[in-house]
Amino acid sequence: MSAACDLLLVGAGHAHLGVLRLWAAGRRPRGRIELVCPEDAAWYSGMLPGLLAGRYRSEECCIPLTPLCRAAGIEWRQAAVTALEADSRSLRLEGGERLQGRWLSLDTGAPPQAPAHEDADMELLAVKPFPAFLARWQAWQRAPERLAILGGGAAGVELALAMARQVPGLALFSAAELLAGHPPSLRLRALQHLQAAGVQVHERCPVERIRGAALLSRGQPVWHGPRLLLASGASPLPWLRSSGLASDLHGFVAIASTLQSLSHPQVFASGDCASLAGTPRNGVHAVRQGPLLAGNLARALTGQPLQDYRPQRHSLALLADGRGGALLSWAGFTTEGRWCGLWKDWLDRRFVRRHQGP
Ligand SMILES: Cc1cc2nc3c(=O)[nH]c(=O)nc-3n(C[C@H](O)[C@H](O)[C@H](O)COP(=O)(O)OP(=O)(O)OC[C@H]3O[C@@H](n4cnc5c(N)ncnc54)[C@H](O)[C@@H]3O)c2cc1C
Known part of the structure; x- marks a missing residue:
């Protein structure tokens, strides 16, 4: 010891x-x-959807640990x-x-939760840890296939909007209504964006098990495909x-x-x-x-x-819409637009900059 x-x-x-x-x-x-x-860097999750949508480079979304620890006088053990x-x-x-x-x-x-999958004939990928996810996602991009995302929270919605135009047939599964816990108007805004991007949304559809290449909900197959991204409940x-x-x-x-x-x-x-x-x-x-x-x-x-x-009591939520804008929710109020995306970008970049040091 x-x-x-x-x-x-x-x-x-x-x-x-x-x-x-x-x-x-x-x-x-x-x-x-x-x-x-x-990991030798801390990833800022708020910028991950922008990275996937091609708006950021990876070094803009992470904070190297060596300089931060050195500045703080802390030893870092990888x-x-x-x-x-x-x-x-x-x-x-x-x-x-x-x-x-x-x-x-x-x-x-x-990390996200995976459904039971003893006999899965489907590739499962968890969105965290980010480095492993990003490496696999790059491989997937070289040979695009149908994909389902599990998780109807903010992360699942943002990922779907960022990936929709890069995947031939994207489905999003949510155990409850989409964006439960947020105002209903945020859900409606998100649904409009997802529909416009061609994402097949399955709400109130808890996926309990994977059998072969099928997702099962309440014992019934609800989707067949080769790839599944896990972005559901921690x-x-x-x-x-x-x-x-x-x-x-x-x-x-x-x-x-x-x-x-x-x-x-x-x-x-x-x-x-x-x-x-x-x-x-x-x-x-x-x-x-x-x-x-x-x-x-x-x-x-x-x-x-x-x-x-x-x-x-209230937290500001800014969800990237995949095209440079964002959906905003604060204390029951929601709105959206390009200006929300610019504000999100400013907040996110500021967070990373503050931790990257001088
Ligand atoms: C795509 C996506 C977008 C998101 N966007 C937002 C958003 O816009 N706003 C928002 O509020 N939330 C967002 N979230 C949720 C947010 O990412 C998490 O709530 C947040 O990262 C939790 O931070 P944390 O401090 O708990 O740990 P994390 O940021 O998850 O960091 C965990 C750390 O622990 C380390 N670690 C893990 N395992 C071990 C181990 N065995 N030993 C030592 N170290 C370990 C990891 O390497 C990492 O450094 C998003 C999530 C995702 C997936």
Whole structure:
């Protein structure tokens, strides 16, 4: 086992990027701090649909970790965690090495869920992790085939709109109505765009299983084809489920408003891997947790009282329409247009720039 760190940051998710940015700006607490992440860059999901639609280059959508960690005075270890033992706060890395932290902070995201597929004669591709997805998507583009996307949330809709004109026959499956949780008028706007782009939309059609080359919903085949993209509901990473950390009904790390694990207060969790009442799983909340997390980790290391994360009631959603515009939703109000796309582009580029440093 390597010598214990004062703090181990696991995953370069959106909240940890905020922590590193603030610490790079001079608010780093003392102590030995290390980041463990399998990728050498953090991808900004908000720009992925624009990348697929050909409006961005990949280097515009990601934040290299080496300069950010160097600026923050953090050691960076390129590795994936394969096991966590919450009681001892020790991690096992791919390759077998073990690490221990006096404090831990988890921001590892949550990959999409796959339906049961023991005998699938269909290629399955998850949208996360992004590097693996992008490599496969490039191969798919060289030999286009029919494709179905699973997931009727913001990510599924944006992906469908970005890919529609590059795929011969694209279907989008949503277990509930499209964009559930958003105002109904956003759904209607999205449906119009999807229809205009020729996407076959299947709402209230939960896909439970893949048999051969068919998707089954309620036991019946609803689509046949060679390729399936998974962009549906987040699922907890298996090693978090077996870590001993208290979890919610679905297996996400249950946290208090200080972002500490309910069972192990020396472990923090933020972003999609965590479960906190009133906090939907999306990039907006993960980003907002960053500054509070940075402060609370510094307070924890110096024995000061922690502060509470108070989720804002409304989040701004800007969904790329695949052609440079965007659909906007805020507090029950929706609109759309080219100007929304320009605003989204400005916000997204600003996010990446702020973390890329000078
Ligand atoms: C196409 C698409 C578009 C989206 N657009 C938006 C949007 O416009 N607005 C919005 O609010 N949300 C959007 N989302 C949702 C958003 O991506 C997530 O909610 C957000 O990324 C969650 O951030 P996070 O901090 O939890 O972790 P993530 O950003 O998912 O990062 C997880 C990190 O953990 C690392 N990691 C993973 N496994 C391990 C491991 N075993 N060991 C160590 N490190 C690990 C990863 O490498 C990564 O660095 C979109 C999602 C998709 C798929």
